[in-house]
Amino acid sequence: MKPTIYDVARRAGVSIATVSKVINRNGKISERTREKIVHIMAEMDYFPNLVASALSSKKTNMLGLLLPDISNPYFAEMSRHMEDRAFELGYHIVICNTDNRIDKESDYLTFLQQKGVDGILLATGAAHPQSLETLSEKKLPIVLIAREVPQLPVNTVLVDDFRGGYAATEHLLQNGHRDIAIIVESIDLASSRERLQGYRAALAEQRCPYREDRVVVSDFSIRAGMEAAGMLLDGPRQPTAIFACNDLLAIGTVQAARSRGLQVPEQLSVVGFDDTFLATVIDPALTTVGQPIREIARQAVDLLHRQMTGEEQAKQRIVLLPELVVRNSTSPV
Amino acid sequence: MKPTIYDVARRAGVSIATVSKVINRNGKISERTREKIVHIMAEMDYFPNLVASALSSKKTNMLGLLLPDISNPYFAEMSRHMEDRAFELGYHIVICNTDNRIDKESDYLTFLQQKGVDGILLATGAAHPQSLETLSEKKLPIVLIAREVPQLPVNTVLVDDFRGGYAATEHLLQNGHRDIAIIVESIDLASSRERLQGYRAALAEQRCPYREDRVVVSDFSIRAGMEAAGMLLDGPRQPTAIFACNDLLAIGTVQAARSRGLQVPEQLSVVGFDDTFLATVIDPALTTVGQPIREIARQAVDLLHRQMTGEEQAKQRIVLLPELVVRNSTSPV
DNA sequence: TGATTTTGGTTAACCGTTTTCTCCAAAACG
DNA sequence: CGTTTTGGAGAAAACGGTTAACCAAAATCA
Known part of the structure; x- marks a missing residue:
């Protein structure tokens, strides 16, 4: 015994x-x-025995991490950095894959509460203010990552998506592109909307007309990217550039182009978003809007930690800046 | 309250x-x-309150998952499937990234025990029989994934690495290659040794000489693959084919070839191992030895579950078969 | 009808810590 | 020398459940 x-x-x-x-x-x-x-x-x-200790001290030293899918490299990388930081601070992380499904999300959320996690990192959820509200009532520290719920005062770490969308589009415009399509991940996500706004703002800035039929709403996978790009490329007029709102979509776009015999970047420029390691895996290496993934992860964990220890009470919103990384998937028109 | x-x-x-x-x-x-x-x-x-429940019932419904690095797609995919299955069975998973470091591994191991996890999924560890032994003494159910510790009777789920190595090499030989190099992940891993043995067996079968200087020991990353392949390609005599023992290494190999102006597969055939989604991301799509990742994950969780419930007492060893997936990175010499 | 079983529920010990008092002896003080 | 401090340790009550042992009432049986 x-x-x-x-x-x-x-x-x-x-x-x-x-x-x-x-x-x-x-x-x-x-x-x-x-x-x-x-x-x-x-x-x-x-x-x-940490279970006994947790019962009596009401601290489990566990953090719940909700994300759509850990096999998506963006989230895999993020979770890695979070785990690193959490471990340094003495926490363990419980992973929850929600597939962006509200039912799974709230199942996990109650489960995590029952388990007595000390805090929650929420990198998922197409805005479900209700369950968030009940959470914040229960005083469970939480930080949102790359998600916004404007109605609620809640800790958030995100990247300036508007600026990212703007930078990507501006880069294409500066290369002389005038017919730039955009593939967004989803329309429920604030981040997607922001990127789209950035895109529109850049177009407007350069007096380039915004056209509804240049916007395709897609998903998170390479396959979705291929399909979305396929629709654009098979349409009556092909765009000369596509801004795909994450690297997976961008890769799908490159593949769609290739399967139609189009050269990237000569015949089609492609810009991605995230700058996961995938960006340098494909050929041509992807021009993409780089998110400081590691920094996001650390800031999120640190912020959560400060809230848990009571070191900081005030809710805050940390905005990090994305940075365009120019590689070989874009060229002058 | x-x-x-x-x-x-x-x-x-x-x-x-x-x-x-x-x-x-x-x-x-x-x-x-x-x-x-x-x-x-x-x-x-x-x-x-599940903490209280855990204290008195001695069941936490938590499983520990140790892996080298979740940002490696092979492990990311595996953990995703594990989490899916675990959730179905009512378990949560705590992720531990060990970077294959023995110190982190044993830190996590004791930590997990203190936390009272009901079982451990161990997909890491270059064989550290000692800590395993103490674990099995403590009656903590455990299953090893893709790792072997011959000295100990312990549950294991793995792929027939010998056969995988054999199949990859045979494929290249059948394409007329006679100078086939191999890049292995590590020499401490049983799986690597098995793949190497498969490679040797296939060579022997075809009366193709085995040469020590065609074996390069590397690591788990793309970068490591580039370097290893670089050494081979910069050597006095270039091999016509390289068998890289995981997809990341294979990608690194393709990149090394490309950076030297070599066409894949025309001037260099490359075979990978794992068949993660990366295999179809790069161009040319990778010929690779496919591991049934999902199946491995589910079997591992199920086996652990059966052991935890006492449904099955006897230690077992489940071997799944890999299958060569031929794509475009290999061609006749 | 009395004996026996079944049903539905209670009592109380226990799981292994944390933490607040309480207590005592020795040291410091006037 | 009597009195206050103080340092070090213990007793016991939580924490929120699970579960074996037990029991009264109702149902069943001969």
């Missing part, structure tokens, strides 16, 4: 309270007994 | 034992009281 704090206490001839105090380094303990107990713990191969 | 089982019991005019029984659907409860309690629970918005 695994030794408990009682076994240690008995062996050391002290009370469990004393042992508990040396474990948690609080309370007054003489150096002599401290050493004795530490020694005995090592000898018995004793490790505190 | 969140309601507890006491609040529910008081409100229903019964003892907490009764409430507990309706929660867990065990014990004899009349339909009438059951309904009343269910109703009251809903009304009070009561959810059992």
Whole structure:
């Protein structure tokens, strides 16, 4: 049987309270007994039961991470950085893949609460203010990543999507493109809408007309990108450039072009978004709007941590700046 | 304050034992009281505290998943399937990125134990029999994925790496290649050794000489693949084909070839291993040894589950078969 | 009708910590 | 030398459930 704090206490001839105090380094303990107990713990191969500890202290040192799909490299990379940072701070992360489905999302949310996670990282959810509201009522610290719920005061870490959309489009315009299509991930996501707004703003800036039929709403996968780009390329007039709102879509776009015998970038320029490692995997290497993924992840975990420790009470909104990374998938028209 | 089982019991005019029984659907409860309690629970918005439940029942419904790096698509895909299956069975998964470092691995291992996970999925670890041994002493169910520790009787799910290595090499030989190099991930991993053995066996079969200097030991990343392939390609005699022991290495190999002006597959055939989604992302699409990733994941979780429930006591070893997927990165010499 | 089984529920111990008091002896103080 | 501080440790009550043992009332049986 695994030794408990009682076994240690008995062996050391002290009370469990004393042992508990040396474990948690609080309370007054003489150096002599401290050493004795530490020694005995090592000898018995004793490790505190964290479930019991959690029950009594109401801290589990666990964080819930909700994201659409960890097999999407953007989220995989993000979760990696989060886990790194969380581990440094003494937390563990429970992964929840929601597929952006509201039912799974709220299932996980209640599950995580029951499990007593200390905080939640929410990188999913096409805005479900209701469940968020009940969460914030319950005082469970939470930070939203790359998602916004304007109605609610809630901690958020995101990238300036408007600026990103603007930068991508501006880059294409500067290369002389006038017929630029855009493939957005979804219309429910604030981030998508922002990128689209950035696109429109850049067009307007250069007096390039905005056309509804140049906007295709798609999804998160390469396949979706292929299909969306296919529609654009098979239409009556082919755009000379496509701004795909994430790297997977951009890759799908490149593949769609290739399968129609179009050269990228000579005959079609493509810009992506995210700058996951995929951007340099495909050929041509993708020009893309780079998100500081690692920075987003760390900021999110740090912010959550500060809220959990009560170090900071005020809700905040951290906006990071994206940066256009020019590679080989774009060229002058 | 969140309601507890006491609040529910008081409100229903019964003892907490009764409430507990309706929660867990065990014990004899009349339909009438059951309904009343269910109703009251809903009304009070009561959810059992799973930490408390875990403490007394000694079940956390959590599984630990150790893997080298979730941002590696192979592991990302695997973890996704595991999480899916685990969720179906009522488990949550805690992710641990070990970077194949023994210190992180054992840190996580003790941490997970303290947390009281019900089982461990171990897809990492260059063989660290000692910590495994202590684990199995502690009766903590565990299954190894794609890793072997011959010394110990332990549950394992893996792919027939020998056969995979053989198939890849055979394919190249059948295409007339006689100078086939191999890039292995590591030499500490049983899976790598098996693939290498398969490679050697295929060569021997076709009376093709095995040469030490055609074997390069590398790592898990694209960069490592580029470097390893670079060494081979910059050597005195270029191989006509390279078998890279995972898709990332294969991609690195393709990039190394490209950066030297070599056409794949015309001037260099490349075979990968894993068949992650990356295989179809790059151009040319990768010929690769396909692992049934989803199947591996599900089998692993199911096996762990059966062990945890005591449904199956005997340790087992499940071997799945890889299948060569021929695409466009290989051609006749 | 009395004995026996079944049904539906209660009591209380237990899971392994944390934490607030309380207590005592020794040190410091006037 | 009597009195206050203080340092170090213990007792016991949480924390919120699970579960074995037990029991009263109702149902069944001969």
